[in-house]
Amino acid sequence: MLASAMTTDLEESLSELSLLLYEEDWKAADRLTTDLLLRAVAHSPGNSAIPSREEVQRHRLHLATETLATLPCPLLNALDDCWQSASGGHFGFSAQLQVYADILETVAFDPALRNWSMPHPFFEEVGWLMLFPLRPVGFLKFYSWLDFDLDAPMGHLPALWYWRVPRLASLQMGGFLTGQGACFGDLSRLDAMMLRLSRCHQLGG
Amino acid sequence: MAKEVIVLIKIVDSGLTNDDVVGEVQYLIEDLRDLDGMSQTRFYVVNEIRDSDEIRVGIRFEVSSTENFRSVIKRLRDRLFYNPIETRFLFQFSDLKLQIQTHKAEDLIGLMSAIQSGYLFPPQYNYFLEVEKCIHTHYHLSNVDINNLKLIGQRLGLTQEQAHDLNDEVAGKYKTREEKHNYFEKITFEEFMYFRRMRESYSFASKDRWPMLEELAENLGLPKSEAELIYKHYYKDYNEDIKLKSEQQLAKASQEAESKAKAERQKQAQQAQEWRDQYRSLCREAMTSNIYPSEYDQGRLDQARRLRNISVDEAISIEVEVRDELHGGIQSAAGVDYSRLRNLLHQQAWQEADMETEAVILKALDRDMQPATAATVQRLSAVDVATIDGLWSRYSSGRFGFKAQQQVYRAQQQIQQDDRQRLLDFQQALGWREAPSLLYQGYRPYHDLNFSLEAPQGHLPTWRWSCPSLSDRYKPSLEVIAAVIQHLNGCMLLEAAATPALDPAFPTQLA
Incomplete structure (x- = not known):
């Protein structure tokens, strides 16, 4: 799968990502990571050409639950490697999966009871929740409010893969047409990504 | 009739010292031994006491033919010619003794001419030698030989009878070459027969018989080449015989060894099997x-x-x-290792076994661990389906597994005709879905499922391997469920007893 996808273009993008990460330009790196995921998704078997970044943005693609479940494992691993080595394991998909798996084991969370006052513990753990004075509320930060810094909680980044949603979906989730920011977390997409990551890990093991 | 001449030579020269005399005697012996036909002659030393020392002064020997005697005399004459030493010669021809003492070579010349004439030996002896010569060259007396000998006999003054007797004496018992040949052949044959018998009773290495038979041929006066041919013929026969016998023995031995080895092998195989x-x-x-x-x-x-x-x-x-x-076989057509799944099921770790089931199925599908779809699930081979089902039903006593799920679906077929509704009811029957209400579809998160033996029939294994997400809710798509049921029906035939009788009024579309 990757052999065909890993064109020179993709290799260049990956080395560009590494460069951005080592320069600690976390925001640009996050954007590039999401771009690469979206381009991999748009690069369906019938469509041989890998779409350019502009094309991806023009079509306003986003990573839906079903899309996340079919992301190519080699690409996820490659991106994760870049993030992990640049952040010393602090950022990256593996860091997020680790946080998520710990929560799954320790906290019984019933999505049926999800409401304002009971966000999924993962959001709080990785520091994606908007801070309110008294108690955590299930509202996520605007994307620009995130901490693009190594002081951020573990698994804080990459985040844009989750933030980028269609405007309508954002609105449905109680947001302000600004993507995932400032609205309730979508557990299905988060879980799909985490499930995908754990399945990819089994392949490696 | 004496055939030998006894010769005694003694050095009597007074001018020589004792050492010189001893040296001369030594030279004399060597000189004479050099002559043709004299190498076998035995020389006896004659000692004499001179000046109180016993020293060699001469030699004594026998000469058995005219030729040899002639060459001896010739050599003695030559010696005297070059080295005139006073020497005493004594020749004894049967009764006749002839003694000469001289240092002049000429004195021996007269003796030589006497020998030349042939009269020194008896005529019978000379005739005898002639016959022997004929026989040794032609191996029998031809007509020419007989006539020739007749003339010689007349010249020597022998009577007809005497000559004839001598002929017979020399020719021996076997006169013609054919007789000799036959006799030699007979002896050779007997020899080898004897040898063969010996070989059978004692297994010693065959000794070369040729030297003995060669001597026989010589004595018989049979040509050596002819004798050798006969010998070789019998030797070849004998060898072939021996070879054949030993081959037979070898074959027999190897056959015995083989049957023994076979029995041994059988025994070993039996032992190994035991x-x-x-x-x-x-x-x-x-x-x-x-x-x-x-x-x-x-x-x-x-x-x-x-x-x-x-x-x-x-x-x-x-x-x-x-x-x-x-504990159940773990065969796989896709090359997947099901031993971990078996371990987990054996430990009754139902949830972990369910997660492992997802891992093995996605690995077997070999699609980059992407969740199975209606299309890809068909690729799961019947062997792998049977293995997974076998393990689950074995450790849950038939409660879990694909077959259990198939049975639940069959039961649903009896009561629900609508395909879509039947799939929803099927999930409900498996306990994957609660009764839906107006605002609630009834799907629960994956970890809320019942991972125990109290779970409904067919509750496990879940089909989480077809789901993109689980924690929000476990909800396999209807399309996938229909495809999986169809695939299971293709892979595994439900036993008639386990299958509720189908109502022909409601033909199934998915069976």
């Missing part, structure tokens, strides 16, 4: 309660394996067989 069976029952004992033998049992098995001379590979294959027999 040992393998013993080892198998030990394995069974060690693995009845555990999938893998405990450390203690492993040590015992290892010891038993060594005692029974079973190779490690063979032992492993026996263990695998026994394990599969006791």
Whole structure:
């Protein structure tokens, strides 16, 4: 799968990502990571050409639950490697999966009871929740409010893969047409990504 | 009739010292021995006391033919010619003794002419030598020879009878060449017959018979080449015979050895089979309660394996067989290892076993661990389906597994005609879905499912391997469910007894 996808273009993008990460330009790196995921998704078997970044943005693609479940494992691993080595394991998909798996084991969370006052513990753990004075509320930060810094909680980044949603979906989730920011977390997409990551890990093991 | 001439030579020269005399005698012996036909002659030394020392002064020897005698005299004459020493010669021809003492060579010349005339030896003897010569050159007396000899006999003054007797004497019992040949052949044949018998009773290495037979041929006056041909002929026969016999013996021995080895092999195979069976029952004992033998049992098995001379590979294959027999086989067409799934099920770790089921199915599908779709699930081979189902139903006593799910679906077919509704009802019957209400679809998160034996029939294994997400809710798509049911029906036939009778009024679309 990757052999065909890993064109020179993709290799260049990956080395560009590494460069951005080592320069600690976390925001640009996050954007590039999401771009690469979206381009991999748009690069369906019938469509041989890998779409350019502009094309991806023009079509306003986003990573839906079903899309996340079919992301190519080699690409996820490659991106994760870049993030992990640049952040010393602090950022990256593996860091997020680790946080998520710990929560799954320790906290019984019933999505049926999800409401304002009971966000999924993962959001709080990785520091994606908007801070309110008294108690955590299930509202996520605007994307620009995130901490693009190594002081951020573990698994804080990459985040844009989750933030980028269609405007309508954002609105449905109680947001302000600004993507995932400032609205309730979508557990299905988060879980799909985490499930995908754990399945990819089994392949490696 | 004396055929020999006794010759005695003594050096009597007074001018020589004792040492000179001894030296001269020595030279004389060597000189004479050099002559043709004289190498076999024995020289006796004659000693004499001179000046109180016993020293060699001469020699004594016998000469048996005119030729030899002539060459001896010639040599003696030459010696005197070059080195005139006073010497005493004594020749004894039967009764006649002739003594000469001289240092002049000429004195011996007269003797030589006497020898030349042939009168020194008796005429019979000379005739005898002639006959012998004829026989040795032609091996029998031809007509020419006989006539020639007749003339010689007349010249020597022999009577007809005398000549004839001598002829017979020389020719011996076997006169013609043919007779000699036959006789030699007969002897050779007997010799080899004897040899053969000897060989049979005592197995000593065959000795070369040729030198003895060669002597016989010589004595018979048979040409050596002819004798050798006869000998070789019989020798060849004999050798072939021996070879044939030894080959037969060898063949017999090897046949015996082979049958013995075969019996031995059979015995060994039997023994090995017995040992393998013993080892198998030990394995069974060690693995009845555990999938893998405990450390203690492993040590015992290892010891038993060594005692029974079973190779490690063979032992492993026996263990695998026994394990599969006791705990369910883990065959896979896709090359997936189901041993971890078996372990988890054996431990009744239902949730982990369910997660492992997802892992093995996605690995078997080999689609980059992407969740199975209606299209890809068809690729799961019947072998793998049977293995997964076999393990689940074995450890849940038939409560879980694909077959259990199939049965639940069959039951639903009896009561629900609508395909879509039937799939929803099927999920509900499996306990994957609660009764829906107006605002609630009834799907629960994956971890809320019942991972225990109290769960409904067919509740496990879940089909999480077809789901993109689980924690929000476990909800396989209807399309996938229909495809999986169809695939299961293609892979596994439900036993008639387990299948509720189908109502022909409601033909199924998915069966």
